[in-house]
Amino acid sequence: MADYPGAIDHNVPRSFMFNSNAHAAIVIHKTGGDATPEAIYNTFIASGNSVHYGVGTDGTIWQYVPESLGAGGNCCVEVGYDSFWQPYLSQYGNLNLCTLSIEHCDGSLTNSTPLTSAQQEASFKLVLYLANKYHIAPDHIKPHSSLDPISRAHCPGAYPFTDLINYVQNGGGSMTPVGWHDDGTTLTAPNGVGVRLGFRDYVLSHNWDFMNWPLAIEQGVTLLEASNPGLGGGDQQVFRWAMLGYTQLRGVFVEWLGVELATVRQQAITYHDLSKQLQAEVDSLKQQLATTQQPTGIDPTTVKDRLTAIGLAADTIHLLVTQPL
């Protein structure tokens, strides 16, 4: 029976384990090649090494060593190791006697593959469970590279370590979506768009889907929802399939995106029809204007011709008048 309720027991031989564990710290590893918990197990059987838990890319967790005993993954430090370990080295000699260790499957030899969503969730929850169970503070969760900064510089490699610490610090209430980055102020999605302040807090604390990126940064709007004008103005950030709003009165809330979409679509149809109607009126007015502007006055050539004709006629009359009867 595994210690962690979410794990499956696959203990390595007892001779691979140390007789005690003081649970002072948790060490995070990545496999650098072993792609499944079973592959980790086979590597241990072949090498005599061990850790307590292995987390697969599908979130499956295998337990190789009971938590009450020391595993064989955190033995030795090398030049440049984190001074955090100094008192434990002095007290225990072998860090396996005071640490819990967790492997994470990564098929890449350089540990360059990001965790999958399922793997991250399983990992964070397991670490939180261990931290709570043994009262291990977040700053006592360490990467393998803190023991061996040269030979294990890439252990765990691509692992969201800061996010893990934030998660444990917040008691599991906060989770950076996979592939996003949080610097404590701005939560940045893979498309580079940031989420800040109350919207950031909301995303971190609501198991936000990692694909649900923000389309743009938050903005102040005079009308949050055309479908609910009573809400008035506020701050708003639109995501791929969510919309967060903020007013002083309500704080941060999820807006009714579907209702808003339906209203705005109807508005689009209405305005489209209206604009066609207006265009027709404009066309008609243009035509009227063009007609009005056409020259309706007297053509100078015609005037000249007429004057000439009148002149000729006058001459004729003059001849007729002056001629004797």
Ligand SMILES: [Zn+2]
């Ligand atoms: Zn390691």
